[in-house]
Amino acid sequence: MTRQILEIWVGVFVAAGIAALFMLAMKVSNLSTVSTGDTYEITARFDNIGGLSIRSPVKASGVLVGRVSNIKYDKDYSVAVVTMSIQNRFDSFSIDSRASIYTAGLLGEQYIELVPGIEDNYLEDGSDVVMADSALILENLIGRFISEIISK
Amino acid sequence: MKSPLVEITKLSFNRGSRIIFNNVNLDIERGKITAIMGPSGTGKTTLLKLISAQLEPTVGSIMVDGQNIHGLDQEELFEMRKRMGMLFQSGALLTDLDVFDNVAYPLREHTRLDERMIRYLVLIKLHAVGLRGAAQLMPSELSGGMLRRVALARAIVLDPMMILYDEPFSGQDPISMGVLMKLIKTMNDNLGLTSIIVSHDVNEVSAIADYIYIISDGQIMDQGTPAELEETASEWAKQFLKGLPDGPVHFHYPALDYAIDLFEIS
Amino acid sequence: MQHFLRKTVAVFESLGDRSLDSFERLGRSTLFLVRVFKSIPFVFLRPWLLIQQLYSVGVLTIVIVLVAGTFVGMVLGLQGYNILVRFNSESSLGTMVGLTLVRELGPVVTALLFAGRAGSALTAELGLMKTTEQFSALEMMAVDPFKRVIAPRFLAGFLSMPMLAAIFSAVGIYGGYYVGVYLLGVDDGAYWAQMQKSVDFHEDFMNGVWKTVVFGFVATWIALFEGYDSVPTSEGIGRATTQSVVNASLAVLGLNFILTALMLETS
Numbered sequence A: 001m002t003r004q005i006l007e008i009w010v011g012v013f014v015a016a017g018i019a020a021l022f023m024l025a026m027k028v029s030n031l032s033t034v035s036t037g038d039t040y041e042i043t044a045r046f047d048n049i050g051g052l053s054i055r056s057p058v059k060a061s062g063v064l065v066g067r068v069s070n071i072k073y074d075k076d077y078s079v080a081v082v083t084m085s086i087q088n089r090f091d092s093f094s095i096d097s098r099a100s101i102y103t104a105g106l107l108g109e110q111y112i113e114l115v116p117g118i119e120d121n122y123l124e125d126g127s128d129v130v131m132a133d134s135a136l137i138l139e140n141l142i143g144r145f146i147s148e149i150i151s152k
Numbered sequence B: 001m002k003s004p005l006v007e008i009t010k011l012s013f014n015r016g017s018r019i020i021f022n023n024v025n026l027d028i029e030r031g032k033i034t035a036i037m038g039p040s041g042t043g044k045t046t047l048l049k050l051i052s053a054q055l056e057p058t059v060g061s062i063m064v065d066g067q068n069i070h071g072l073d074q075e076e077l078f079e080m081r082k083r084m085g086m087l088f089q090s091g092a093l094l095t096d097l098d099v100f101d102n103v104a105y106p107l108r109e110h111t112r113l114d115e116r117m118i119r120y121l122v123l124i125k126l127h128a129v130g131l132r133g134a135a136q137l138m139p140s141e142l143s144g145g146m147l148r149r150v151a152l153a154r155a156i157v158l159d160p161m162m163i164l165y166d167e168p169f170s171g172q173d174p175i176s177m178g179v180l181m182k183l184i185k186t187m188n189d190n191l192g193l194t195s196i197i198v199s200h201d202v203n204e205v206s207a208i209a210d211y212i213y214i215i216s217d218g219q220i221m222d223q224g225t226p227a228e229l230e231e232t233a234s235e236w237a238k239q240f241l242k243g244l245p246d247g248p249v250h251f252h253y254p255a256l257d258y259a260i261d262l263f264e265i266s
Numbered sequence C: 001m002q003h004f005l006r007k008t009v010a011v012f013e014s015l016g017d018r019s020l021d022s023f024e025r026l027g028r029s030t031l032f033l034v035r036v037f038k039s040i041p042f043v044f045l046r047p048w049l050l051i052q053q054l055y056s057v058g059v060l061t062i063v064i065v066l067v068a069g070t071f072v073g074m075v076l077g078l079q080g081y082n083i084l085v086r087f088n089s090e091s092s093l094g095t096m097v098g099l100t101l102v103r104e105l106g107p108v109v110t111a112l113l114f115a116g117r118a119g120s121a122l123t124a125e126l127g128l129m130k131t132t133e134q135f136s137a138l139e140m141m142a143v144d145p146f147k148r149v150i151a152p153r154f155l156a157g158f159l160s161m162p163m164l165a166a167i168f169s170a171v172g173i174y175g176g177y178y179v180g181v182y183l184l185g186v187d188d189g190a191y192w193a194q195m196q197k198s199v200d201f202h203e204d205f206m207n208g209v210w211k212t213v214v215f216g217f218v219a220t221w222i223a224l225f226e227g228y229d230s231v232p233t234s235e236g237i238g239r240a241t242t243q244s245v246v247n248a249s250l251a252v253l254g255l256n257f258i259l260t261a262l263m264l265e266t267s
């Protein structure tokens, strides 16, 4: 085998490997759908966040506008403080927007849905969303449902 | 008189509990051909490996060209080894390179010669061992004798100051044996290099060696020029050199008494 | 009674002997690795050495990886479809195939194939070089075998593994696509969209890549050390080659569990 043929093969191999990595990153994983632009952060306080976790999606009308970037527990008020990174191009959430935790499908992952209000001032970096609805906890619902059935 | 190139003092070496060398003193003169002879398994190959610092002595020191070769760091040792050639008993060619590239290997590693010059030097050395026509063969396509001759060409390609030959003649037909003898002799005389030959071929060695050491049982049994040995050799050396089955030399690896072993008497 | 005592002592003795042995081997393999690291800069001065090894380690492993990846992907498509169709969620087939391959099967199966194909070849090659005194010959020619022989092989193994695993996962995803979409009628768009929605770049893809990096490192290290440390006889080479595949495979499976646990912990 000549040196040149060997070099060509190695070149093909490396190119195929890099192409495969690229394909997995862009076509298989969500890298291409993750925002790369700048973000601003807003926070919201929930009584119960259910199964929400860091990197959970934040949506408006079903469109991905950002992700959960931090979750803390505020022991003074006994609430969870959730920080969301919202992409800069979605900059028109009024200050009376409502943040609710929903579940995709019956058992799917949990996400935050932002519903804009009617004010003319918009949320900006560091703002706090006043209106926050906690997660619907499936176990609680089922528990209530069962106890209702039993009590009948 | 010039100081010897290799000075071995009080050398002892063990393999596990087995003593290979026991307090050996031995000098290799510059520009001479020194032969090391001795029964199979006495440690001739081991001695060459000690001299080239592939093995560490248990006790004693080995000076090569005025330097304690076991006290050198890797860089100094490699500098020293560039001036040494070694013909391994098995040839030890690099199996993934063809004959030409094997011989060219030390040149490509240690010199900045251009390809034309390398080709020139390699072909000269291959021609000297009669294998210029085999340049494009792979080591797996060579016979044992050819393999050894390629290894010889590789050992001499850098024109070292000292060459260690481990059994250069074994496996060679009478013609290539003669050619190799002449080659070793001429290189020694013309280039002034020092040769150490390990060999069993008494006649060949006597013909070209300037000095002979006969070692056995971890000691030097006899030494001298071929002529001296011819005349004054001990019973021991006489038996060894003439190849007689009976005498003081043991043909057997140390063992229990034959009869005891055979009939399992304990 | 005395006999029993003597036997017990003998058992402990051999146990102690063995653990001492394995400690000693661990020490030697660590020193070996240190020497390899020290020699790696040299490889960048001689890229040709690396290219040669990328050929024998990477290119020669690619066929088996392509074939295995395709079949594993196809079987995932088949099994996944049959499970998901019970819940009426066969549109999530892409999710299942993608996640399984990227997170687990891609790195692990590729590493096992790598140990069997490239690792055993590396061990046998080094074992043969040792048996035929080629290492000694190199040293006598004032050439450091670590720089010339071992470091390029190490680097090639380390670099090849992530690429091979990526190729495995990529063809596997197309294998699953072929079975799921072409043969079983899952919606084309759903296959890709569901996959992309649930395979996270950091949590799934990158963690998979990290696994392959670790596996490549460990499998290559074990293969080279077993060869370098082998008993220089033909029997010794055979034993070393078997050992190399067994040890590398076990190491990969064990490390996979540890890495997975760590990754789930931190996410």
Ligand SMILES: Nc1ncnc2c1ncn2[C@@H]1O[C@H](COP(=O)(O)OP(=O)(O)OP(=O)(O)O)[C@@H](O)[C@H]1O
Pocket: B015, B020, B039, B040, B041, B042, B043, B044, B045, B046, B047, B089
């Ligand atoms: N790697 C090793 N481990 C343990 N013992 C060894 C090793 N290599 C050689 N020996 C022992 O050392 C002794 C000397 O070996 P050496 O190869 O030097 O013999 P030699 O004189 O070259 O023999 P020959 O003429 O057959 O080549 C032998 O008895 C052998 O059993």
Ligand SMILES: [Mg+2]
Pocket: B044, B045, B046, B089, B166
């Ligand atoms: Mg020998």
